[in-house]
Amino acid sequence: MNPSCGRCGTIVYPTEKVNCLDKYWHKGCFSCEICKMTLNMKNYKGFEKRPYCNAHYPKTNFTCVADTPENLRLKQQSKMQSQVQYKEEFEKNKGKGFSAVADTPEMQRIKKTQDHISNIKYHEEFEKNRMGGEIPSPQPNSPNPVFQQPHQPPAASKNYSYQPAAAPGPVRQAAAAPPPSSGKRYQAVYDYAAADEDEVGFLEGDVIVDAQVIDEGWMYGRVERTGQQGMLPANYVEAI
Numbered sequence: 001m002n003p004s005c006g007r008c009g010t011i012v013y014p015t016e017k018v019n020c021l022d023k024y025w026h027k028g029c030f031s032c033e034i035c036k037m038t039l040n041m042k043n044y045k046g047f048e049k050r051p052y053c054n055a056h057y058p059k060t061n062f063t064c065v066a067d068t069p070e071n072l073r074l075k076q077q078s079k080m081q082s083q084v085q086y087k088e089e090f091e092k093n094k095g096k097g098f099s100a101v102a103d104t105p106e107m108q109r110i111k112k113t114q115d116h117i118s119n120i121k122y123h124e125e126f127e128k129n130r131m132g133g134e135i136p137s138p139q140p141n142s143p144n145p146v147f148q149q150p151h152q153p154p155a156a157s158k159n160y161s162y163q164p165a166a167a168p169g170p171v172r173q174a175a176a177a178p179p180p181s182s183g184k185r186y187q188a189v190y191d192y193a194a195a196d197e198d199e200v201g202f203l204e205g206d207v208i209v210d211a212q213v214i215d216e217g218w219m220y221g222r223v224e225r226t227g228q229q230g231m232l233p234a235n236y237v238e239a240i
Contacts, residue, residue, distance in 0.1 A: 005029050021049045032056055184211045186221065186237040200230035208237055 002011045006023035007030070018025040020041065031038045034056035045057045052058065186208040194201040202208070202223045211221030213234060222229035 007031075020044070021046045021051065023049065025051075185209050185240050186211050186219075187240045188237050190236045192233060192236045194230070196231075198231050200228045200232055202226075202232065202236075207240070208232065211237075 002013055003017075003024040004010060005012045005026050006021070007025060010026075012024045012026055016027050018027055018030045018041075020030065028038065030040070030044070030051060032053040033050050035053060037053050039051050039053060043054065044051045045054060046052070047058050188202045188204050188206045188208065191204050192202055200221075200223055202225075206226075207224040208221040209224050210229070211219050213219045214231070217234055218231055219234045219237075220229070220231055
């Protein structure tokens with residue numbers, strides 16, 4: 001049985017049949033939907049099973065999807081599926097001994113406070129260990145002994161950033177009486193600030209006269225520039 005034409009609906013005979021776009025057409029009926037220009041198998045363009053010429057071929061443009069009841073139903077269904085999947089994942093991880101904590105501003109504040117307190121305690125322990133953890137005992141010959149606490153920086157200028165402790169200086173014995181002059185001369189290669197009453201401070205380049213080694217790492221001498229004399233570290237000077 002001969003098929004009917006996709007345009008006019010009449011019977012299409014084999015001699016004038018065009019098979020295209022899943023339909024049969026008369027050669028004269030196979031034309032553009034807009035301008036009716038006759039087309040062939042080389043110059044046609046199909047859209048929704050309809051022939052078009054190159055000039056009138058529909059352009060595919062993006063369109064907004066209306067919030068129809070069907071689309072709203074699909075949207076709600078997708079949302080419910082997401083919630084079901086979330087609950088399944090939550091129940092699966094529930095017994096693993098941990099739970100995610102939301103990083104809220106309040107949690108950030110608490111975390112910052114805990115880090116601050118921990119940093120303060122660390123530096124207190126560090127200073128206590130560095131100072132020996134004990135209050136120095138008073139001198140027996142002092143008329144008014146005063147117990148001094150280990151030096152702490154002022155509260156207003158505390159800096160809790162970590163700074164490595166300076167290397168401990170050489171241990172020396174308490175100076176007794178000034179030793180006799182030996183006539184040796186030394187020159188300071190570093191600046192040194194006196195830490196005790198029996199020590200003497202000097203600047204780089206100062207000349208130390210009447211110097212004599214007392215024990216390992218310490219000597220006794222007089223700073224030629226200032227005239228002060230006392231104990232000084234031997235590794236801060238060199239012989240001249």
